[in-house]
């Protein structure tokens with residue numbers, strides 16, 4: 001664990017915190033002294049993750065929440081403030097992938113589900129987090145985009161539409177709140193070794209191997225490398241960084 005930030009006295013919230021880079025980031029916030037709200041749609045894995053942090057002596061609560069449901073997101077933020085009194089840092093990370101398919105063959109239900117979680121889910125979180133942070137006059141938000149927010153890939157139009165959209169709302173919200181003590185930024189992960197990518201490596205091995213050949217650093221990213229970026233974006237080390245899309249992709253998008 002290379003992180004040495006000090007988030008003591010602060011409250012950090014992570015969505016999609018029961019797995020992958022969300023879990024690693026929630027853990028990193030806890031190790032850095034924050035009181036942590038873990039949130040996920042999967043109540044079972046969420047409970048296990050929360051119990052693990054608490055057993056290690058950290059202050060943490062788990063709130064089951066489907067980010068695509070505005071009512072649940074509103075209640076998640078209310079519960080956070082009711083429990084810990086404030087909200088200082090958030091990582092809006094919950095998201096899903098779908099199989100690579102040509103645009104004409106993507107059922108609109110699949111398109112709608114991807115946008116509901118990956119785009120409107122971030123929107124819902126942003127909305128209620130910013131309302132709380134506006135009252136406080138402080139806060140730092142990191143939205144999870146992707147290298148898919150910067151470039152296109154065949155078969156991924158719906159996912160990339162959502163991830164491009166995340167950057168649009170990040171920049172606009174960042175402008176709204178830049179002078180009010182609240183920073184909104186995004187992280188753009190490359191191919192990171194998480195359960196999501198393990199499933200893709202199994203289900204679409206030819207496509208994924210082709211993509212992997214395009215990664216200059218020649219390996220998968222580690223969830224910890226995303227957590228490092230998120231914590232920095234929430235830390236006093238990045239106080240002049242506003243509306244930025246921080247690319248952490250082993251060089252994929254600079255080719």
Ligand SMILES: NC(=O)c1ccc[n+]([C@@H]2O[C@H](COP(=O)([O-])OP(=O)(O)OC[C@H]3O[C@@H](n4cnc5c(N)ncnc54)[C@H](O)[C@@H]3O)[C@@H](O)[C@H]2O)c1
Pocket residue numbers: 015016017018019020021022039040041042045065066067068093094095096097117121144145146147148188189190191192193194195196197
């Ligand atoms: N792994 C990668 O290579 C990669 C690359 C770029 C971007 N991303 C993005 O990073 C984020 C995390 O991905 P990961 O690889 O850690 O995935 P993961 O599948 O390991 O974890 C995602 C978590 O989000 C939760 N989730 C799914 N739908 C939800 C919903 N509606 N409400 C709340 N929680 C929900 C899942 O239950 C799961 O715990 C996603 O937004 C993904 O699009 C991943």
